[in-house]
Amino acid sequence: MIRSWLARRLLLGVAQSAAVLVLIFVLTEALPGDAAVALAGDSPDPERIALIRQAMQLDRPPAERFLGWLGELLHGDLGRSLVTGRTVSGYLADGLGVTLLLAALTLSLLVPLSLWLGMLAARREGSGLDRLISSTTLAVYAAPEFALGVLLSTVLALRLGWLPPTAVGGVAVDPAVLVLPVLVLLARPVCSISRLVRAGMLEALARPYVAQARRYGVPEWRVRWLHALPNALAPAAQQLARTCDWLLCGVVVVEALFVLPGLGSVLLDAVAARDVPVVQGLAVVFALLTVLLNLGADLVARRFSPRTELTR
């Protein structure tokens, strides 16, 4: 049964990705101007624009360009940038390293931290500690990333001098440049996930099967970790998948603020330059990642809490 479910989900994922690609292409075509106009910038000599357009083959009809690109994609070729002629896969490789590093660091801290906070709050429901955790997470969640980023960088880096203010110069030179960006990236998901864990735990602990387990004399830690927690994890796992999307598909604000040239910056530049092949290449990667991560999350949810699937 799980196999046919998986197959259905995968098929759906492929359809979703294809739909995303068409949509992205249509949307980029609908943007005013094209790569030639964007490249000409403040010297929009019409003759020059026409030449650039011709050199980029932008004079071909959109459908033809899209089909051509799709044909290359099916051969595993993401195409080349209109602006520089470098391969799109090269662009992705450049940005992906930084983005993956940030995502991996953030996740490795995010999961234990939010579990711990959520469990802690749930265990002392209604206590001062619980209220403190709840109000702090709510407040931090409400702060926009750029405000938080500027605030942290001003206080921790410029005022106290504990950390480098930006990642200028590269991660390899000084790994400490990653601390501030990771802090900013952690801030919001820790809040949302720990709150979900807390809520899920409380709900699970109130269920009859937990009371039953306690009556049988199952030790309290086993009740919490092995009986209640798995039920609390399903919504948290789905939220975590969404967070992964968010981390991988480019956290544009954090990248710009701390000068980390990841996928978000690549996307931003490509859209501004109307560099359609690069935008499309990123769309492929983002669409596939999103589909796979959500699939993974649903699998985890089914595994830990099959009942939630039934009630849907």
Add this chain to the structure above:
Amino acid sequence: MKRRTVLIAAAALGVTGCATTAETPSADRATPKSGGRLRAIFAGGGTNETLDPHLSNLFVDAARAKALYDKLADSGSDLAAVPRLATGWEPNATLDVWTVRLRPASFHDGRPVTAEDVLYSYRRITDPKRAFRAKASLEPIDLAASRAVDPGTVEFKLKRPYAEFPNVLAAFGAYIVPKDTETFTAPVGSGPFRFVSFKPGSSLLVKRNPDYWEGAPHLDELEILIANEESARVSALLGGQADYAHELNPATARANEGRGKVEVIRLRNSAMQGFVMKTDKAPFDDKRVRQAFFLIADRKELIDGALSGAGEVGNDLFGKGAQYYPSELPQRAQDLAKARALLKEAGQEGLKVTLDTSPVAAGFVEAAGIFKEQAAKAGVTVEVRVGNKDTYWKDILDGGVFASYRSGALPIESHLSQRLLSNSTTNATHWKHPDFDELYLQAQSTRDPAARSALFQRMQRRLYDEGGFLIWGFADWIVATAPTVRGVAKDAPANTLDWARFDRTWLA
């Protein structure tokens, strides 16, 4: 998003500065010291950057190209051409053949810079199948008929007399590359620094060229770093991750000026700020309406509001501080009564116009809002329309009737030829007058500098009286350095010879 970030950063930095003691960095009089790596941080072009100097488009491209390559000439601080790889130039009697002599100089691989390299570079830029930016500037040269007289002498044959031809040699992007160069992954130039490594969108590292013709740079190494967000450039400078930050916001500059942590340098007259009126479209096809608009602008208010005070008032003419600028013309000031009278005379009472603007440059949207208020006082309704910033320049070239405009420093002659002749490629005011074109050609066939200057002044007086450029100000270009950085020119408008010139800077 960008603007909000900047404002918050400025506010936050204002708070941090309080703890430091005021200490003015000492003057640049001391003897230059050798050694060290200077890290300069610029806004960049993201992952799309290349080191092909003929593709230069942004300030950072120009700074990088300047470190690695040379041009035959460059613009001095008054925008007049200064010889660089050329030691001098000599026209014939009719000003349509120019003989340019090269100085002894060599590329980083040891090959000498010859006339052949110059011709190759110029032919590459003007290749009809390609779209390099400097192509329009080099258009007057008949490259097929030009030749290398000997390795150290080039003879340029021009399509028409051109007294200001040296401006062409100084054109943005007209760099000299070795003959037959087509790849720029490990660029070889004749500039003051040699290539070490490059990562598009993040960093270029170069090292001292000990054999540079003008003498080796003081610095051992120069690293050009990229941060598009202004707050990041400032943070990097304040946090010691960079020594030189390009393009700062006036508010940030004020917050940090005189606190001893950084030195703020204002490059005057760097960016002309104004509005363009389409002189062939109603209502601006009536010169009385254009004159009324000249009189509506309160220039001081625009500078204080849109540029946070970092600039000087304009007089509806391009090129303040440049060679041939008619500085004796009276400064235009707001005169609402006269503006109303002119509009009434033109039958345009209760006039409504749409002003196109876009967040494509700092202060554009703000200036549009301020002008709208000023116009209302003269009975003119201005409707501000905010357009797409990626396509703005193309959109306003032929579209709309009234739009925000700005330009970096250029020789006045280039401004006239690129924007104000009937066949100009970017004539945003649609100023097309055969007699004006005639004056331009006459100036270019005039050998005597004084007579030529008089002709340029005549053209500019005409523009001052009834042109389509409402130039209300000249913005400062703001850079900041760590207190240890010395030898940064303070009077060089952006894109001129001494701007971003790191071979003359040193670390104290």
